[in-house]
Amino acid sequence: MAVAGALIYSTEIDKNGFKNGLNSLENSVNSTGTKIKNIVAALGIDKIISTAFGILNNSIDGAISRLDTLNNYPKVMSNLGISSEDAQKSISKMSDKLSGLPTTLDAGAQAVQRFTSANKDVNKSTDYFLAFNNALLAGGASAEIQANALEQLSQMYAVGTVDAQAWRSVLTAMPAQLQQVATYMGYTSTAVGGDLYTALQKGKVSMEDLMQAMVKLNTEGANGFQTFEQQARNSTSGIATSITVAKTQIVKGVADIINSFDQFLKDEGLGGIGEIVSNIGKKSKEVLDLIANNLPGILSSVKELIPYIKSASIIWASWKVGTTVQNIITGFQKAKLTLALYTMETGRSKYCTRTI
16 A cells, blocks of 8 residues: 655755854954054054044134235235235245245245345345245254244345354254355355355355355256255155145145135125125124123113012022921931830830830
8 A cells, every 4th residue: 555655845044054154254344344443543544544634624724824915915015115016926936836845825925025125126035035945945954943044044134144143043954055055156164154154244245145046056956966946845755744735735725715715705796705704793793782782771670689589599598497407306306216115125214114
């Protein structure tokens, strides 16, 4: 007799392998992410990224200052007898030549102003500043030493002769570049008391001659050396300097954006950013003046409420004191009752039969 049989197939999928695969993949991703994070932290990349965003965030003030310099420079130079056209050429040339360098346009404008106040020639002063600034950058000294050297040279140029302390400041900031200038001019020593210094001190060589030599070396070079401009760009490729250059470039870019927006507002008859901010300031002052004028009346009304406030304070204080005293009495009574019950229980006190 045949017995009918049946074949049963299990259609349930074994998911364990799939789940294990997913878990393994997740663990691998998490592990890789952790490793990448550790590598980024170890290399300081996270700090670099944070610094970049910080630079962008802090560039607004610098951008506004740059715009103010661009707009005010012709006005300032007009006080020295410089035409608007020459002043505009000067600031445009500085903006172009300082691009990619850590020197700000503000610093350049101030330096050119000092030179121009002595020689009344903004074009020549612009070349003097650019040449000396490139020589300073090529020297690789700190920003503080460079700024001091520029100030000292400006002062020596203004008085027309050298000073030992000021000369040492320049020599400290750019020893190799000053030696190149001396060699180009036919001298051998740049030290205080050396032949170049002595020639300047005795008037055999003028400060004008010295600056003209720097301009020549800045644009053409000499004796097999690169120009000061090339030396400056070669010497400003380090990480720290690159960050400073990045700040300057970002400031320049943000300034261009602000300037475009400002021009748009002016074209639309809204008066530009400066006028809008000024109007906001005026309206704010009007509101504050209105508050100040009405403040005495408000204070007078508050003064009339002081007696009621005092009375309310006394009532509240009295209630608070009364509540506190009542709580103390209640607590004392509870303590006394507890003591009486205890003595009644033990029979060791004469107070055990007293009524509380």
